[in-house]
Amino acid sequence: MARKKAYIEEEVIEKAMRLFWRNGYESTSMQMLEKEMGINKFSIYSSFGSKHGVFLESLKSYKKKVNSIFEKFKNSTNGVEGIKEFFYDSVNLCYQEGNQKGCLISNTYNEFSETEDDLVKGEMTSFMDNLKTLLIAKLRMDGTKDEKTITKQANFLLLAKHGLAAASRVNSRQEIEDYIEMTFKNL
Amino acid sequence: MARKKAYIEEEVIEKAMRLFWRNGYESTSMQMLEKEMGINKFSIYSSFGSKHGVFLESLKSYKKKVNSIFEKFKNSTNGVEGIKEFFYDSVNLCYQEGNQKGCLISNTYNEFSETEDDLVKGEMTSFMDNLKTLLIAKLRMDGTKDEKTITKQANFLLLAKHGLAAASRVNSRQEIEDYIEMTFKNL
DNA sequence: CCGATAACTAAACAATCGTTTAGTTATTTT
DNA sequence: AAAATAACTAAACGATTGTTTAGTTATCGG
Numbered sequence: 001m002a003r004k005k006a007y008i009e010e011e012v013i014e015k016a017m018r019l020f021w022r023n024g025y026e027s028t029s030m031q032m033l034e035k036e037m038g039i040n041k042f043s044i045y046s047s048f049g050s051k052h053g054v055f056l057e058s059l060k061s062y063k064k065k066v067n068s069i070f071e072k073f074k075n076s077t078n079g080v081e082g083i084k085e086f087f088y089d090s091v092n093l094c095y096q097e098g099n100q101k102g103c104l105i106s107n108t109y110n111e112f113s114e115t116e117d118d119l120v121k122g123e124m125t126s127f128m129d130n131l132k133t134l135l136i137a138k139l140r141m142d143g144t145k146d147e148k149t150i151t152k153q154a155n156f157l158l159l160a161k162h163g164l165a166a167a168s169r170v171n172s173r174q175e176i177e178d179y180i181e182m183t184f185k186n187l
Numbered sequence: 188m189a190r191k192k193a194y195i196e197e198e199v200i201e202k203a204m205r206l207f208w209r210n211g212y213e214s215t216s217m218q219m220l221e222k223e224m225g226i227n228k229f230s231i232y233s234s235f236g237s238k239h240g241v242f243l244e245s246l247k248s249y250k251k252k253v254n255s256i257f258e259k260f261k262n263s264t265n266g267v268e269g270i271k272e273f274f275y276d277s278v279n280l281c282y283q284e285g286n287q288k289g290c291l292i293s294n295t296y297n298e299f300s301e302t303e304d305d306l307v308k309g310e311m312t313s314f315m316d317n318l319k320t321l322l323i324a325k326l327r328m329d330g331t332k333d334e335k336t337i338t339k340q341a342n343f344l345l346l347a348k349h350g351l352a353a354a355s356r357v358n359s360r361q362e363i364e365d366y367i368e369m370t371f372k373n374l
Numbered sequence: 375c376c377g378a379t380a381a382c383t384a385a386a387c388a389a390t391c392g393t394t395t396a397g398t399t400a401t402t403t404t
Numbered sequence: 405a406a407a408a409t410a411a412c413t414a415a416a417c418g419a420t421t422g423t424t425t426a427g428t429t430a431t432c433g434g
Contacts, residue, residue, distance in 0.1 A: 002380035002432055003381045003382075003431045003432075004380085004431065004432085005382095022301050023301055026211075026213045026214050027213050030422055040381090040384085042425090043382075045422095051421095051423090106353070110297060114210055114288070153369075156366055159354045159358055159363070162358075163351065163353055164350065166297060166354075167349050167353075169297055171346055178342055179346045182339070182340075185373065186373045189400080189401055189409035189410035190399075190401045190402080191401065191410085191411080192410090192412095217393080218390085218391085227412065238391095
């Protein structure tokens, strides 16, 4: 052993994540990352290998935030009402600290949809698949719908969720909440 | 007068627009524009001044496409049913030529939301304002709703439209159409 | 306390970014 | 046909991109 790291990797990734969240991948430069993370380029590269590596770790860091919301959602036994609560929780994350950065997952989905970055894309699709499975499970809870409407409503909600995330970059929180209410009025 | 231009500005901008539509502003380089537009950097700069100028013209070119859809929408006397048709028309544009590039306006809205580019942002907000005015006018047509619900439904539809545009980058056309049907089921 | 080693600083890397400029080619007008 | 002029080609611009590397500093185990 020799000299110790003067930073904690989890902490600097959290900061990097916030930068990517706000600006996206392409518009965030190593220079900006250096400044925001508070460490030298060398340290960034020795810890995460590349800018791409920093981004991948940032995605994981964001997913941790989302996971606690997912966990609550998973444990809910309220059916459709539970989905609605989950939507509210997700929106709250988008407006954290008064910011309007949208959802990092959705932002990334959009930015990378025309690329061939399989690593990032893999993270995206696995996320969406998990969400869909969860939605279907919750929709089944009410016990009144047939499988066909459940599939349809799950797709609907998945798309609404993605739309919400996109809209939370440009719409006010009030508009978003109105939208959620309207969406769940007849499910 | 001397030598004539070997290209038509409208035509090369149409090509540039398709590139921005697919990749966004930041990820599209002058090199790519040269290749796609089929003209030299010099010609691009002498015609449009800068990359930013090319983008602004591209936005206008896209708006022309949208305007024909708007025009039809404007002339519709079908109220909510007319809005639904408008949504379908808009989605068709997003899936033009079998592509899945979303809507250039929405894509731009997302990409530029954290910038301070007032020119681009101006184009965006004016677009959204026009759409909202139109939506309200159409919602009034049915004559059964009070102003409060009209405002609420207009906001809802505006957000749904934006969400649809975002989703059309990653979702299948069938999913999008299901979403539209579900959205209009109770308006 | 000393040699080993890992983390740091800072400078440089090649490549690419958007932009400009010098030099050549083609068209128009006199 | 010659002079004028605008559009072309192509090379270079400085700045910035992501990445690497050489040299220094700090901390560890022996």
